[in-house]
Amino acid sequence: MAITMKRKSTSVMARAYRPLGLTGWALMVATVASAQVQPTTGGWRIGASTGGYVPHSALIRAADSNDTRLGSGPAFSLDLQYLASGLVSVYANGVLGFGTITLGSSIRPTVAGPSNQVMVAAGTAGVLLAPTDWFGAHIQPTLRVGGGFKWYSFDLAETRSQVRPTIDIGLGFRGVGSGPIEVTAEVRYLMSSFDQGKLPTRGIVPQAQRQNDLVFAVGFGIRP
Numbered sequence: 586m587a588i589t590m591k592r593k594s595t596s597v598m599a600r601a602y603r604p605l606g607l608t609g610w611a612l613m614v615a616t617v618a619s620a621q622v623q624p625t626t627g628g629w630r631i632g633a634s635t636g637g638y639v640p641h642s643a644l645i646r647a648a649d650s651n652d653t654r655l656g657s658g659p660a661f662s663l664d665l666q667y668l669a670s671g672l673v674s675v676y677a678n679g680v681l682g683f684g685t686i687t688l689g690s691s692i693r694p695t696v697a698g699p700s701n702q703v704m705v706a707a708g709t710a711g712v713l714l715a716p717t718d719w720f721g722a723h724i725q726p727t728l729r730v731g732g733g734f735k736w737y738s739f740d741l742a743e744t745r746s747q748v749r750p751t752i753d754i755g756l757g758f759r760g761v762g763s764g765p766i767e768v769t770a771e772v773r774y775l776m777s778s779f780d781q782g783k784l785p786t787r788g789i790v791p792q793a794q795r796q797n798d799l800v801f802a803v804g805f806g807i808r809p
Contacts, residue, residue, distance in 0.1 A: 610788070636659075771801075
């Protein structure tokens with residue numbers, strides 16, 4: 586029997602897109618305007634964070650609104666950065682999220698467990714911008730732009746894992762002190778697609794459905 590799930594409201598998410606975009610553009614303008622900052626190169630940052638994984642898009646949108654969706658869960662990430670200049674770092678990042686799947690009316694009713702658990706892993710790389718003069722010497726806004734791959738693994742019968750390309754965009758803040766320890770907070774938007782043919786569907790023609798996720802994280806960084 587298909588499991589029914591209440592549709593989550595997306596009004597809060599829609600309101601968040603406008604300030605997210607404006608902040609991103611402002612950060613890029615600030616990066617250009619902050620070119621007089623004395624660059625420091627060759628430094629490494631190693632970071633770890635924990636938070637929440639929040640899927641935004643439905644895996645399968647059903648005509649009766651009984652969609653197949655991923656559910657939220659905890660997330661963990663590791664981050665390695667190399668300071669290429671005073672403003673720009675090159676990063677490599679790994680994210681591991683643990684969620685659930687709610688089966689809608691487009692899934693075959695004979696499908697059962699072993700469980701509804703889903704693991705989502707992402708590996709991305711790109712650049713991270715951090716203007717140093719917005720809020721003084723101890724707080725730095727950050728803008729992350731990169732890409733990589735997202736991996737979905739299901740604990741559900743008749744379902745196959747899959748790997749999809751993803752775009753990684755993140756906005757956050759970094760608290761910098763006089764020592765090697767930093768405090769970080771960030772929201773990341775992972776844009777990708779999902780192959781519905783990997784699920785045990787019925788009554789539909791499988792397609793590549795948009796699947797975008799948010800990751801909220803707080804953590805720390807170490808500058809060796």
